[in-house]
Amino acid sequence: xxxxxxxxxxxxxxxxxIPGLGTYLVYSRWLRPPIWPFExxxxxxxxxxxxxxxxxLGAVGWHLLGHTRFSPLAAGLSWLGYxxxxxxxxxxxxxxxxxxxxxxxxxxxxxxxxxxxCVAATCALSVLSACAYGAWVAARGPRVVEHEVVxxxxxxxxxxxxxAVISDMHLGPTLGRAFSEKVVAQLNALDADVIAVLGDLADxxxxxxxxxxxxxxxxRAKHGVLFVTGNHEYFMGAQAWVAHLSALGFRVxxxxxxxxxxxxxxGPGYPPARLAFAGIHDLMANRxxxxxxxxxxxxxxxxxxxxxxxxxxxHQPGPWKQAQEAGVDLQLSGHTHGGQMWPxxxxxxxxxxxxxxxxxxxxxxxxxTPGAGYWGPPLRVGAPPEIALLRLxxxxxxxx
Numbered sequence: 001x002x003x004x005x006x007x008x009x010x011x012x013x014x015x016x017x018i019p020g021l022g023t024y025l026v027y028s029r030w031l032r033p034p035i036w037p038f039e040x041x042x043x044x045x046x047x048x049x050x051x052x053x054x055x056x057l058g059a060v061g062w063h064l065l066g067h068t069r070f071s072p073l074a075a076g077l078s079w080l081g082y083x084x085x086x087x088x089x090x091x092x093x094x095x096x097x098x099x100x101x102x103x104x105x106x107x108x109x110x111x112x113x114x115x116x117x118c119v120a121a122t123c124a125l126s127v128l129s130a131c132a133y134g135a136w137v138a139a140r141g142p143r144v145v146e147h148e149v150v151x152x153x154x155x156x157x158x159x160x161x162x163x164a165v166i167s168d169m170h171l172g173p174t175l176g177r178a179f180s181e182k183v184v185a186q187l188n189a190l191d192a193d194v195i196a197v198l199g200d201l202a203d204x205x206x207x208x209x210x211x212x213x214x215x216x217x218x219x220r221a222k223h224g225v226l227f228v229t230g231n232h233e234y235f236m237g238a239q240a241w242v243a244h245l246s247a248l249g250f251r252v253x254x255x256x257x258x259x260x261x262x263x264x265x266x267g268p269g270y271p272p273a274r275l276a277f278a279g280i281h282d283l284m285a286n287r288x289x290x291x292x293x294x295x296x297x298x299x300x301x302x303x304x305x306x307x308x309x310x311x312x313x314x315h316q317p318g319p320w321k322q323a324q325e326a327g328v329d330l331q332l333s334g335h336t337h338g339g340q341m342w343p344x345x346x347x348x349x350x351x352x353x354x355x356x357x358x359x360x361x362x363x364x365x366x367x368x369t370p371g372a373g374y375w376g377p378p379l380r381v382g383a384p385p386e387i388a389l390l391r392l393x394x395x396x397x398x399x400x
Contacts, residue, residue: 019055019081022088023048029095030124055081058173078173079378083135086377089341090130094123134341134379141182142166142372142385144190151329152363152395153309155273157262164192164221165388167315167334168371170232171212172203174378180215183372183387188220190389194260195221197250198334198369199230199282199315206240217248223260224251226277229293230315230335231284232375238285238293253279253313255296257304275392276304278328279313295319301326317354317368324364331366332390338370342382356383 027048058074058081098119105111111119154161164187171180187195202209219225227250233241242252251258257278264270278300285293297312297319304310309329312319317333338356339345349355359366367390370383 016056019085019088020052022092023052023084025095026088026091030091030120051080051084055084058082075173075176082174082377083131083379086134086341086379087127087131089344089377090127091123093343094127098123130381131379134377134381137380137384138374138378141179142186142387144186144389145386146389146391147358147367148391148393149330149365149367150393150395151309151365153307153329154275154392154394155262155265156394157265157273158275158309158392159394161275161392162190162192162194163311163332163390163392164190164195165198165332165367165369165390166195166372167198167369168200168230168337168375169373170200170203170371170375171209171373175373176212177215179373180212184215184218186387188218190387191222192389193222194277195219195225196277196311196313196332197225197227198313198332199228200232200334200371200375201227201230201245202236202241203232203375205236206244210244213244213248216245216250219249224258225249226258226279226313227252228279228313228315229282229285231282234282234284234288234293238281242293253277253300255280255294255299257300257310259308274305274308276308276310277313278304278310280319282315283318297322297326301328317352317366320354320359320361320364320366324361328364331364332369333366334369334371336368336370337375338368338383340370340374340381340383341377341379345383 027044031044031048054077058077058079102111102116102119105115166183166187169175169179169183202213227245229238229242229252242254246252257276259274259276261272261274264273280297280300281293281295283295285295297314300312301310306327310327312323312328312331314320314323314331314333316335317331320331320333323331333354336348336352336355339348345355354366354368356368356370359368367388369388370386372385372387374380374385
């Protein structure tokens with residue numbers, strides 16, 4: 001779905017004004033000493049101009065070209081621009097804290113020029129350190145974390161059943177085929193029974209990112225690769241992505257349910273053991289006209305025998321309350337990125353209280369993964385990317 005002219009103008013204006021103000025503040029507060037040689041001042045000003053312009057050029061360039069083809073130029077500008085946005089985010093935090101500290105210092109003494117310069121240097125060093133660390137964590141890629149999850153209704157036949165969970169890869173301007181190949185190798189090495197892909201796989205059109213997602217046709221799991229849409233799929237044509245991923249071998253759960261059966265542990269002649277997986281389209285489908293898709297949890301659960309344990313795949317944690325009321329045993333979600341860049345997770349928690357990890361309400365469990373990639377700034381601070389391997393246990397055989 002190509003963005004409208006109005007939304008593109010608004011987006012472009014925001015990408016110019018906000019980073020422009022932030023860049024000016026960084027320059028005026030930290031990079032403009034009282035006396036500076038003309039050549040050095042000119043070089044720093046040119047760098048500031050380049051960093052500022054990389055934000056709108058990279059963002060708008062990708063939004064235009066990402067619908068048609070992959071552009072290395074747009075990708076490079078996007079990485080630089082989004083990285084600079086991350087720097088500006090931490091610079092804003094540092095400027096706010098240093099301003100508060102200097103304001104409080106006025107109650108005890110008048111801060112000297114040397115003290116102000118030391119505070120500015122400390123803030124600048126802290127910002128650069130945070131961004132360097134965040135870039136290293138993001139570039140390193142997702143780690144594998146393992147958890148044991150007890151489901152009371154789970155048959156002993158499924159005890160030890162392994163579900164690999166991955167979400168929010170955000171292939172696009174700064175993550176491409178190399179990242180896909182690494183993720184596929186990690187997932188295949190887990191030899192999982194089921195791989196659950198929870199949406200936000202890509203930030204571009206199918207045509208533009210076909211090469212980047214091609215390695216996913218090599219994903220292997222004993223009982224299949226399950227997929228549900230995320231909100232970002234709807235920005236770039238969800239129906240096209242559903243069709244393309246289906247062709248790659250993904251089992252797209254479009255408000256529907258599948259059941260896996262294993263021989264009964266009681267032996268031949270007894271009913272097989274069952275485990276159900278249901279998946280719903282992302283809530284964004286209900287907000288966009290023309291998407292042609294809807295999120296419908298009741299449709300996904302229709303006809304479900306509640307004696308069969310059920311795992312719900314939902315990109316956003318939001319439907320968990322409705323899932324609890326319906327008797328869902330375990331919901332798997334992403335979307336939050338775990339906040340991605342501390343202390344941004346406080347803002348995420350304000351809109352989505354369940355940010356990362358396990359949550360329990362009665363007999364129902366929710367697991368929120370922080371995701372495998374990143375969106376926007378190529379930084380991960382305090383929320384390292386992950387692939388989760390959940391080992392299901394029959395009731396009473398281990399901790400959550």
